[in-house]
Amino acid sequence: MTLSPEHPLFFCSPTRLVVQAGGIQRVAPFCKSRGWATVLIVTDRFFSKSTPLVTSLASTLDAAGIKTFVCDSGEPDPSTELCDRASAEVLAQAGGTPIDAVIALGGGSNIDLAKGLSLTLPYRRPVAEFVGHSNWPGRPLPLVALPTTSGTGSEITAGAIFLQPGSATKVALMGNDLRPLIAIIDPELTLSCPPRVTADAGIDALTHAIESWITMDARDFGAAQEADPAYSGRNPLTIMFARESVRFCFAHLPTAFAEPKDLTARTGMSYSSLYAALSYATAGLHAVHALAYALAGMTHETHGRTNAVFLPYVMDNLVHARTAELAEIGRIAGSSKTDPLGQARDAATLTRALIKRLDMPTDLKAFGIQESQLAQLVGDGLNVVRLAKAYPIQPPQQAFADIVRNTFLGRLSGDTP
Ligand SMILES: NC(=O)c1ccc[n+]([C@@H]2O[C@H](COP(=O)([O-])OP(=O)(O)OC[C@H]3O[C@@H](n4cnc5c(N)ncnc54)[C@H](O)[C@@H]3O)[C@@H](O)[C@H]2O)c1
The missing domain is CATH 3.40.50.1970 (Rossmann fold)
Structure with missing residues (x-):
């Protein structure tokens, strides 16, 4: 940027x-x-x-x-x-x-x-x-x-x-x-967080970091004229925090989940969460949270799980619009590919692998969602207008429909056939 x-x-x-x-x-x-x-x-x-x-x-x-x-x-x-x-x-x-x-x-x-x-x-x-x-x-x-x-x-x-x-x-x-x-x-x-709470919260932090890193640029957000802007798009300062948050999360979340009393891993996750918040609390969020709120309204599942299920598919939807950022996330997550698009696709598949390792659902069928409910999910997600309007691809209708369908099917473009 x-x-x-x-x-x-x-x-x-x-x-x-x-x-x-x-x-x-x-x-x-x-x-x-x-x-x-x-x-x-x-x-x-x-x-x-x-x-x-x-x-x-x-x-x-x-x-x-x-x-x-x-x-x-x-x-x-x-x-x-x-x-x-x-x-x-x-x-x-x-x-x-x-x-x-x-x-x-x-x-x-x-x-x-x-x-x-x-x-x-x-x-x-x-x-x-x-x-x-x-x-x-x-x-x-x-x-x-x-x-x-x-x-x-x-x-x-x-x-x-x-x-x-x-x-x-x-x-x-x-x-x-x-x-x-x-x-x-x-x-x-x-230290007393049980693994399920650690996983929910940790993936919430990762979602905040990634979603705000690949969100709309501040200059396109339209908040510049507001007297006291709150969420206002990404800028170089928010991106700096988002990047460090993603690093902390991939390095420390698996250990914090598996060994709850490990204070080094817990401290790493405290920083991951803090840095993610210092990014998204200015840059704001978009499709993952909009669709997670819609899914939570339908299922009353936790915030962490409803975010986790959409995160890889939103990343995948943005591999062309945000290739460089997602390629960097792919490298942090351990991609061994050498081309940016391959690394960007790996960002989504490796994020989904982390979510699976934390015993969290990775498709909508695991929540008991039926195909007939997908249109309502898309509509409810789009109705969270403050989030839908920040999606980097505008208008967001088709993108939201694609994300929901792929999340239902558990399908990422980087999956091997
Ligand atoms: N205001 C915001 O900006 C914002 C951002 C993201 C999420 N949220 C909201 O935050 C909520 C989710 O919060 P959360 O993920 O932190 O979980 P939570 O606060 O809902 O807590 C989940 C459970 O974990 C327990 N718990 C919390 N800390 C514990 C600890 N140290 N040891 C043992 N048990 C512990 C709680 O007692 C509770 O039973 C959702 O309602 C979500 O909408 C708000």
Whole structure:
């Protein structure tokens, strides 16, 4: 990608980032330095009941003179209903005491729930009223994010994803003010992830890196005139992070999956996830996520699995439009071919091989999808307009139809006949 003086470069991240084993110890001193009197820890019952983390975090906050409430209602893939219920419970628990900040402890689901609460608690409206626009009554509460999986990057992003009753796909809260004030990435928090969570999150990170690396260029994205662009296409800075993320992922995900207590592999995946997020949180995503949201709406399968199944087929669909980038990914993944197109095709087949090695489905039939459902998947995916409009091939209708059919058949152009 060439640099050009006429085109602005946008880059979005949280205002502070820490990567440190044991970094959770920084939370109380940081909260104290902000002068916060009362904070809310948002987590789930795994962390509150099966680990000492919530109790010890609350006691260090207490020792720092900070009052703490705990909401442990987090669940995988939170819905707008869950967020509203949690909001009512927290307001009842607080009994009129103002909450100064929210601390999210958990995977992407808990961080997204915390982002939702950072708007519903101060403004006391259903979360659905904040979806689809950033014309909020004011700023969300400040957020401290402690991710416990290496994958979603929600600790960096401007979005929070919710299931919404009656909606075929997931919906998003979106706005730069939702980005956490600080993300504390502590690889030790991921050591307890079981292999299935490691695989789901790890392939989510790889999807973020690859999808944002091969997305639309910033100059074609049309966000340059926006007052405060969030997702705005790829640029040289996002590509730099995406490339390093892909390297970390191919080097460390198999070990993190097979040997959960390997702190070197866990740290590698923390970096893979962080770098992927530093890429996609500016560049944005496209077909993999659009179709994954549609498949999740249909099957309620996890975010990692629904991404994983489409990723190789989207890469394959772009081998001509993004040959150089995919060839580089192919080389990182271990391609022994010498021609760029062959390496680009290998990028898709080797990514699918990695997904298979992680015991994840590699075609739509494995989800029980019937051929008669393919048209609805294509339509639902295209309806996630903010993602479909970023696909490098426009208009995207034919490409989405081809990707869905090939994902159904498990067919890649690099497959040997
Ligand atoms: N806001 C964003 O920018 C963004 C981006 C991508 C994905 N997401 C969302 O994130 C969610 C997926 O998040 P996820 O993949 O991190 O999983 P998750 O947060 O849904 O967690 C999955 C399960 O793993 C458990 N878990 C998490 N960390 C653990 C640990 N260290 N040890 C043991 N168990 C642990 C959780 O308790 C939960 O039961 C989806 O809802 C997706 O839509 C959001």
